[in-house]
Amino acid sequence: MNSPETKLRSIPRSVVEDIVRQVTLEHLGRQRGLAAPTLTVHASARHMHICREHMDVLFGPGSELTVDRPLFQPGNFAAKETVTLIGPRSRIISNLRILGPMRKESQIELAFTDAISLGFDNLPIRLSGNIEDTPGAVVMGPKGVVELRRGVIRAAIHVHMSPSEAAYFGVKQGDLMKLRVGGAAGTTFTSVHVRIDANSRLNVHMDTDEANACGLHLAKDIELLK
Numbered sequence: 001m002n003s004p005e006t007k008l009r010s011i012p013r014s015v016v017e018d019i020v021r022q023v024t025l026e027h028l029g030r031q032r033g034l035a036a037p038t039l040t041v042h043a044s045a046r047h048m049h050i051c052r053e054h055m056d057v058l059f060g061p062g063s064e065l066t067v068d069r070p071l072f073q074p075g076n077f078a079a080k081e082t083v084t085l086i087g088p089r090s091r092i093i094s095n096l097r098i099l100g101p102m103r104k105e106s107q108i109e110l111a112f113t114d115a116i117s118l119g120f121d122n123l124p125i126r127l128s129g130n131i132e133d134t135p136g137a138v139v140m141g142p143k144g145v146v147e148l149r150r151g152v153i154r155a156a157i158h159v160h161m162s163p164s165e166a167a168y169f170g171v172k173q174g175d176l177m178k179l180r181v182g183g184a185a186g187t188t189f190t191s192v193h194v195r196i197d198a199n200s201r202l203n204v205h206m207d208t209d210e211a212n213a214c215g216l217h218l219a220k221d222i223e224l225l226k
């Protein structure tokens, strides 16, 4: 049987450090005006997340994704593999990039203009992974074709953060924040979904339409607000 001391000693150092960091940020950070965590904002171009079963069909049994370049969030990557997407009126987007690692269920994330050009009239805006009652599409790979029954969405604008970063901002999982982007016109996104994960780094994800609308590539003055 474990004594209480053993249990205490068995807490991983990283967890202790995280708790200390969180407490420090909560009690000292904002009151003393410490520098906010560095905010990065990225535009996600249209892409596909793929499950094992569809990988087998599209790229051959047992095939694996190969890393083209790592993404900002640890462990995520843009794969070399691409597919062709066929929409409801037989319109096509070719070279649709797959993002790894593989997931439990396939999902395709499009910007509004992608959806229009493919013939989707009312593509729902969803958080990644929440794909009930969403339309499907046909996906073509080098080794086969898959008909997705569901999973085509516009991704809701969201911010990834670690628990300590969430403590800094005073937000919890599922909260909505505001993202103010300065510039000639100036834009504020009022419903930025908070997604907290121990492995995440502070990072806003918007789609390419949203990035173009707010002039993200030129923006210098960006602020994430509760």
Ligand SMILES: [Zn+2]
Binding pocket: 158, 160, 205
């Ligand atoms: Zn994201």
